[in-house]
Amino acid sequence: xxxxxxxxxxxxxxxxxxxxxxxxxxxxxxxxxxxxxxxxxxxxxxxxxxxxxxxxxxxxxxxxxxxxxxxxxxxxxxxxxxxxxxxxxxxxxxxxxxxxxxxxxxxxxxxxxxxxxxxxxxxxxxxxxxxxxxxxxxxxxxxxxxxxxxxxxxxxxxxxxxxxxxxxxxxxxxxxxxxxxxxxxxxxxxxxxxxxxxxxxxxxxxxxxxxxxxxxxxxxxxxxxxxxxxxxxxxxxxxxxxxxxxxxxxxxxxxxxxxxxxxxxxxxxxxxxxxxxxxxxxxxxxxxxxxxxxxxxxxxxxxxxxxxxxxxxxxxxxxxxxxxxxxxxxxxxxxxxxxxxxxxxxxxxxxxxxxxxxxxxxxxxxxxxxxxxxxxxxxxxxxxxxxxxxxxxxxxxxxxxxxxxxxxxxxxxxxxxxxxxxxxxxxxxxxxxxxxxxxxxxxxxxxxxxxxxxxxxxxxxxxxxxxxxxxxxxxxxxxxxxxxxxxxxxxxxxxxxxxxxxxxxxxxxx
Amino acid sequence: xxxxxxxxxxxxxxxxxxxxxxxxxxxxxxxxxxxxxxxxxxxxxxxxxxxxxxxxxxxxxxxxxxxxxxxxxxxxxxxxxxxxxxxxxxxxxxxxxxxxxxxxxxxxxxxxxxxxxxxxxxxxxxxxxxxxxxxxxxxxxxxxxxxxxxxxxxxxxxxxxxxxxxxxxxxxxxxxxxxxxxxxxxxxxxxxxxxxxxxxxxxxxxxxxxxxxxxxxxxxxxxxxxxxxxxxxxxxxxxxxxxxxxxxxxxxxxxxxxxxxxxxxxxxxxxxxxxxxxxxxxxxxxxxxxxxxxxxxxxxxxxxxxxxxxxxxxxxxxxxxxxxxxxxxxxxxxxxxxxxxxxxxxxxx
Numbered sequence: 001x002x003x004x005x006x007x008x009x010x011x012x013x014x015x016x017x018x019x020x021x022x023x024x025x026x027x028x029x030x031x032x033x034x035x036x037x038x039x040x041x042x043x044x045x046x047x048x049x050x051x052x053x054x055x056x057x058x059x060x061x062x063x064x065x066x067x068x069x070x071x072x073x074x075x076x077x078x079x080x081x082x083x084x085x086x087x088x089x090x091x092x093x094x095x096x097x098x099x100x101x102x103x104x105x106x107x108x109x110x111x112x113x114x115x116x117x118x119x120x121x122x123x124x125x126x127x128x129x130x131x132x133x134x135x136x137x138x139x140x141x142x143x144x145x146x147x148x149x150x151x152x153x154x155x156x157x158x159x160x161x162x163x164x165x166x167x168x169x170x171x172x173x174x175x176x177x178x179x180x181x182x183x184x185x186x187x188x189x190x191x192x193x194x195x196x197x198x199x200x201x202x203x204x205x206x207x208x209x210x211x212x213x214x215x216x217x218x219x220x221x222x223x224x225x226x227x228x229x230x231x232x233x234x235x236x237x238x239x240x241x242x243x244x245x246x247x248x249x250x251x252x253x254x255x256x257x258x259x260x261x262x263x264x265x266x267x268x269x270x271x272x273x274x275x276x277x278x279x280x281x282x283x284x285x286x287x288x289x290x291x292x293x294x295x296x297x298x299x300x301x302x303x304x305x306x307x308x309x310x311x312x313x314x315x316x317x318x319x320x321x322x323x324x325x326x327x328x329x330x331x332x333x334x335x336x337x338x339x340x341x342x343x344x345x346x347x348x349x350x351x352x353x354x355x356x357x358x359x360x361x362x363x364x365x366x367x368x369x370x371x372x373x374x375x376x377x378x379x380x381x382x383x384x385x386x387x388x389x390x391x392x393x394x395x396x397x398x399x400x401x402x403x404x405x406x407x408x409x410x411x412x413x414x415x416x417x418x419x420x421x422x423x424x425x426x427x428x429x430x431x432x433x434x435x436x437x438x439x440x441x442x443x444x445x446x447x448x449x450x451x452x453x454x455x456x457x458x459x460x461x462x463x464x465x466x467x468x469x470x471x472x473x474x475x476x477x478x479x480x481x482x483x484x485x486x487x488x489x490x491x492x493x494x495x496x497x498x499x500x501x502x503x504x505x506x507x508x509x510x
Numbered sequence: 511x512x513x514x515x516x517x518x519x520x521x522x523x524x525x526x527x528x529x530x531x532x533x534x535x536x537x538x539x540x541x542x543x544x545x546x547x548x549x550x551x552x553x554x555x556x557x558x559x560x561x562x563x564x565x566x567x568x569x570x571x572x573x574x575x576x577x578x579x580x581x582x583x584x585x586x587x588x589x590x591x592x593x594x595x596x597x598x599x600x601x602x603x604x605x606x607x608x609x610x611x612x613x614x615x616x617x618x619x620x621x622x623x624x625x626x627x628x629x630x631x632x633x634x635x636x637x638x639x640x641x642x643x644x645x646x647x648x649x650x651x652x653x654x655x656x657x658x659x660x661x662x663x664x665x666x667x668x669x670x671x672x673x674x675x676x677x678x679x680x681x682x683x684x685x686x687x688x689x690x691x692x693x694x695x696x697x698x699x700x701x702x703x704x705x706x707x708x709x710x711x712x713x714x715x716x717x718x719x720x721x722x723x724x725x726x727x728x729x730x731x732x733x734x735x736x737x738x739x740x741x742x743x744x745x746x747x748x749x750x751x752x753x754x755x756x757x758x759x760x761x762x763x764x765x766x767x768x769x770x771x772x773x774x775x776x777x778x779x780x781x782x783x784x785x786x787x788x789x790x791x792x793x794x795x796x797x798x799x800x801x802x803x804x805x806x807x808x809x810x811x812x813x814x815x816x817x818x819x820x821x822x823x824x825x826x827x828x829x830x831x832x833x834x835x836x837x838x839x840x841x842x843x844x845x846x847x848x849x850x851x852x853x854x855x856x857x858x859x
Contacts (some may be wrong), residue, residue, distance in 0.1 A: 005705055063856070201573055204828045348850060355851025357818075360622040364649060365681040390852045392820055484597050486673075492842075494833040 003090035006104045007083035008127050009060035009068075009075050010120040012287050012327070012334030013252040014168045015127030017104075019069045019082065033084070035068030038076045047078070048085045055113035055160040060092040079118040082107035082137070085160060086089075086167070098280045100171030103135040104128040113160040117141040120252035121260070122244070125149040137163060143176035145251060145260030148244065148255035174219040182261030184250070185268045188229040196392045200227055201389045203497055205409055208235050208418035210476030211430035211443060213320070213342040213382055215375075215500065217304065219352045220388030224345040227389070230302045231343065232268040234404035235299070236414045242297045245337055249296055253289050258294040267298035269340075273307040280312045281319070287327045287334045292319055295340035305344035306374045313379060316342065320382045323433070341432065342383065346375075355390065384498040416479040431476045436468060445486060452488060456495050470494045514567070520579035520598045521563040522546060522556075530596035535578060550723075558844060562702075565702045569703045573675055577597060577671065584608065592747045594719040596700030599718075600674040603689060603696030606665040607722065612642030612856040613783060614719050615653025617729035618738040618762050623853070625730035627752050627816065630653045632727065635780020636665030639791055644669065644722045646715065646736070647686075647697070649679055656695075660688055666695040671715040673705035674698065702821065713739050720744035725786060728753045731765030738765045741774070750786055752777040774817050800845045808844065809854075818854035 003022045008015040031045045053058045066084050068075050083105040089095045099217045106124055121142040126149055128136045135153040142158025154176045157163045165171030192203065200216065204227060207214045216224045236245060250256050255265075271280065271291045292300055302308060305308040317348035319325045325341035348354040350371050351473045354361040364369070380386075420430055428438055445453065458468055471486070473494040480485045518544035523532050526549060535545045547554070570577050577596050578585050586607045589595050597851075606612075613636060617625055629651055633643055641657040645652040646667035654713050668689060672678045674697050677686060689695040689752040700718060701711060714741045720726045726744040730750065731737035744751045751774040756763025768774045777783055784791045802810055823833050837854065842847035847857040 117548075152724075196820055198830050199819060199834065202834070355849065355853065357623050357851065357853070358760075360618070360620045360625075362620050367677075369681070388822065388852045390818060392818075455842065456838075459844075489831065489835040492838040493831055495838045496834045 002091070004034045005083045005087045005156055006102060006133065007080055007106055008081075008104060008124040010077070010123060010252055011073065011291070011332075012282075012336055012404070013120070013123055013249050014072055014335070015120065015124040015291055017073065017127060017129070018073070020082065020083040020087050020273075021067040021069060022091045023065045023067075023226050024088070025063050025065075026062055029061045029063065031064045031066075033066045033299065035066075035071040036074045036126065036397075038074060040077050041068075041075050041080055043143075044081045044109070047081055047111060047501075048054055050111040051081070051109040051113040051160055052085060052088065054111060055164075057089060057094050057160075057164070060088065062510065064088060064090075064091075071366060076107035077118065078116075078343060079106045079120075081109035082115060082139075082160075082163075085109055086163065089164060095164055095338045096169075097167055097260065099135070099167055101134045101139060102349050104133050105137045107137070107139040109160065115139045115157055115159055115163075116251075117258070117308045118256040120200075121145045122148060122248040122251040125154065126248070128152055130390070138176075141258060142260060142395060143239075144179035145247070145262075147176040147257065148262055149446060154284050161181075163347055166400070169193070177385070179259075179261040181192070181264040182257060184263055185232045185265055187233070187432065188490070190233065190406045191409055192403040194223060194226055194230065195403060197223055197227065197389060200387055200389045200498070201404075203236065203385050204228075204231060205413060206473060206476050206480065207341065207385050207499070208345070209413045209430075209480055210365040210420070210472065211341050211432035212384035212473060212476065213432065214385040214387070215380075215383050216342070216343070216345040216387055216389045217354060217499070218345070219346050219391045222389045222391040224389050225303055228299075228303070228343050228345060229268075231299050232266060233411045234413055235266040236410065237264050238266060238297055238451075246297050249293050249337065254431075255294070265270075265298075267295055268301065269295040270301040270303060273302070273304045275312060276309070281315050281325055282327055282334075282336050287329060287336070289336050290325075292325060292338040292340055293317065293336040295341060296337045299343055300340040300428050301343045303345050306347040308369060313374075315378065315399055317378050317382070339433070340436075344383070345389075348389060355388075377407050380500060381465050384473050385497040387497055388499055412480060415482065416476065420476075421481045421483055431472050431479065434438075434472055434475075439468050439471055443475050443486060445471075445491075449486065449488060449491060453491055456491070460498070461497065462498060466498050470498065473497055516542065517577060517579060517598075517770055518560075518563050518567050519543060519546065521566050521577065521579070522841050523597035524700065525566070526551065526597075529596055530750065532597050533580070533595055546827065549848050561687065566702055569756075570600065573703065575674055575703065576605075578605075578639060580831055584693045585858070586722050589718065594717065595721065596718065600700050600703065601699055602674045602698055604665075604693055605668060606642055606694065606696060608819050610640060610642035610665050611787065611789075612644045612665075612667065612723045613787070614644040614726040614740070615644060615651070615655040615722045615729060616719060616731075616740045617655075618715075618731050618735055618737060619648050619650035619652075620762070621654065621730050622760065622762055623649075623816075623849070624652055624756065624760070627728045627855075630658045631775070631785065632729070632754070632780045633658040633664075634662055635791070636783060637662040639780070640664070641784070641787075641789075642666060643742070644719055646671070646712075646719055646740075647682060648736070649682070651737075653682060653685060656685055656689065656766065660692050660695065664694070668695070668697045669715055669719045670697055670699040671701070671711035672699065672707045673701050675703055676706060677685050678707045690752060698838045712736055716740040717743040719745070720749055721747055723749070725750040725752060726756060727784065728766050728769060730754070730760075730762040731770065732755060732761050733764045735765055736781045738769075741765075741769055750775070752783060752786065761843070795813045800842075800843060802843075802845075805832065806840050806843075809833075809836055809840060810856070813846075813854060814855050815851050816849070819854055822845070822854065 117139045125146040131248040140156035140158045146154040156176045319338040325338045350362045474490040642665040644667045645655040722745040753766040753769040753774045
């Protein structure tokens with residue numbers, strides 16, 4: 001007899017509908033799975049056999065053929081255990097199905113018949129909902145995660161017996177309730193702990209308010225890392241839509257803690273500079289999200305920016321432009337969301353002492369040129385805010401007493417975000433994400449300010465591209481002051497944040 | 511025609527290179543031919559050198575390089591006096607020593623901010639009094655010295671450790687061009703055309719730097735540095751040595767402080783040097799205070815000395831956004847300069 005149940009496979013971070021067909025016919029007892037299963041799926045035969053037997057159902061001693069359709073997508077992992085098991089029971093008439101509506105099943109079976117959690121539940125639930133399937137059965141431990149998606153019945157099941165009982169109409173299961181918020185970032189401390197560096201703090205506030213990419217240049221020990229690590233504390237919470245996007249990525253990467261949960265804070269990722277290309281953008285034959293996707297809607301902090309491999313840095317270009325990354329593999333291409341705020345930090349020169357008041361920089365001009373050429377123009381073009389973070393004398397540190405805490409900085413940023421949101425009507429989420437056409441539309445300047453901007457570009461020999469960057473940053477500065485129009489002081493202050501454009505290192509001897 | 515042969519003989523002498531003996535013989539009144547003969551080279555060698563001299567002569571003509579023999583009136587008079595002057599010097603650019611008194615300014619290739627600022631300060635005052643600046647065209651203090659002299663509209667001489675047509679260090683290509691295009695400076699060398707940089711060239715070149723002037727200023731130098739070699743040449747040549755004192759903990763001031771201990775005159779301004787040269791300083795009227803707004807004036811007044819932005823924020827007590835805009839305003843007005851390390855300084859005109 002033939003039975004069909006629906007399940008889902010994970011491709012990248014999206015679910016794809018998979019129909020599990022089970023045919024039981026007379027013949028020599030066998031158990032075959034076809035439809036591009038990988039090793040884990042092949043092994044599921046053994047788990048299913050034991051789980052069914054240990055749940056006190058009978059495993060048919062007949063010829064069993066399982067097809068996972070569509071047959072051209074590679075099926076990975078153990079999440080097909082449950083649908084195949086249920087399929088076998090249905091085909092061997094172990095289940096008298098009372099549920100007439102279509103439903104979707106995912107879960108890994110344990111040998112004793114209990115159901116273990118799997119990755120990517122959110123994506124699969126979204127898929128079920130979009131395919132007009134009313135009910136989804138998921139492992140109990142994933143159920144609160146799945147319940148984050150409204151408009152679909154989510155049942156968390158603990159074991160095979162329970163599920164079969166429900167499908168037979170003998171048992172009642174309660175609907176799962178949505179997960180609570182969880183924290184993913186380690187709390188590193190408060191902004192008030194950073195003494196001095198008022199300009200850097202201000203720049204990070206602007207960056208956070210407008211979701212601008214930032215590069216910090218400063219000698220070792222000047223506090224670049226300390227500043228960056230405190231960024232999550234001042235970033236506004238994710239919007240509902242964003243939270244779901246982020247949680248979906250973490251769910252499919254298997255990074256949600258046991259019991260699941262929804263991520264409401266902006267992720268902060270700081271991969272080490274030895275990271276591989278696959279680790280950064282996502283990879284392997286069946287692509288998994290890389291660091292840039294894990295930083296989606298949050299911060300990607302690259303400490304020692306120039307130490308990263310060139311190809312790794314260059315791979316950031318496309319996602320920085322589009323907010324998504326497309327990885328093409330033999331079995332088709334996968335899209336990963338990757339709209340992150342880049343925060344990079346680097347030393348001013350290879351020896352670290354360029355610009356130091358006490359110690360001489362021992363780098364030759366040639367070394368400096370090579371060092372700065374590591375960050376390519378196209379990358380630099382995508383970084384709106386460039387600041388210097390010098391090493392401060394203890395004296396200055398003590399004198400600079402103003403140290404605002406993260407909470408009050410965050411309040412200003414949230415207000416600025418709301419101010420932006422009320423302006424943008426076409427899905428732009430922050431100033432830093434404006435495209436050139438949006439800049440024309442949203443950053444209009446009065447004629448006197450236009451000539452001021454032109455004067456600045458001439459005077460400081462800025463490139464034509466930095467014109468747009470200045471406008472974007474000026475827009476955010478105005479938003480922080482709740483000003484509808486970009487004012488003179490906004491443009492002037494924005495100029496402070498284009499330090500690299502001004503051929504920083506060439507001034508060594510002049 | 512006679513002149514051509516005469517010059518070629520000088521080139522032969524330069525290629526032989528025994529500067530001290532050549533000078534001694536020359537001052538006894540011997541002719542070039544006689545000097546060559548009395549150096550008693552073997553025949554094969556002399557033939558080879560003669561052929562090379564011929565080549566040098568033609569190359570110089572093609573490249574527009576002037577070769578000035580020791581006997582010439584255009585030969586730098588002070589250099590003539592040293593015990594071992596090069597028999598010929600190669601010159602590219604304007605022979606500025608003919609109209610200007612110069613001093614030599616030398617220092618480390620890896621200066622600190624202090625060294626850079628001190629060099630600029632001293633050179634500004636020297637150039638204002640029409641003093642030319644001689645230096646070694648290397649990275650660091652040398653580059654600052656040449657650049658500053660040109661920026662102030664003064665004259666400068668770069669003494670190379672390579673052939674005068676060779677660009678070294680490569681990154682100073684722009685400096686080379688600006689010296690040659692300014693028509694107020696030149697590059698000189700004793701090394702044959704096309705000679706590549708060799709380690710032994712540079713200490714040897716230093717005797718010309720000190721030899722060209724009556725006074726050498728050492729700005730920043732560690733104990734073992736080319737600048738210290740230049741200073742000891744200057745003393746051997748009976749020239750004045752001045753040194754800019756520095757922090758006793760700074761590696762780059764060990765050499766200069768040592769020179770002061772040994773009797774070099776400590777100098778902190780250009781005036782100190784002018785005094786040593788018996789020149790009465792004349793000062794261009796100091797720049798009038800620019801037309802500034804209140805906040806701008808606040809920052810400007812604090813910038814007697816260059817300061818870090820971070821320090822200025824504390825000192826002025828301005829709101830951070832206000833501070834940022836004011837600094838940019840000052841920069842736009844062209845009165846402020848920004849240096850690596852977030853240091854602001856008044857822009858000197």
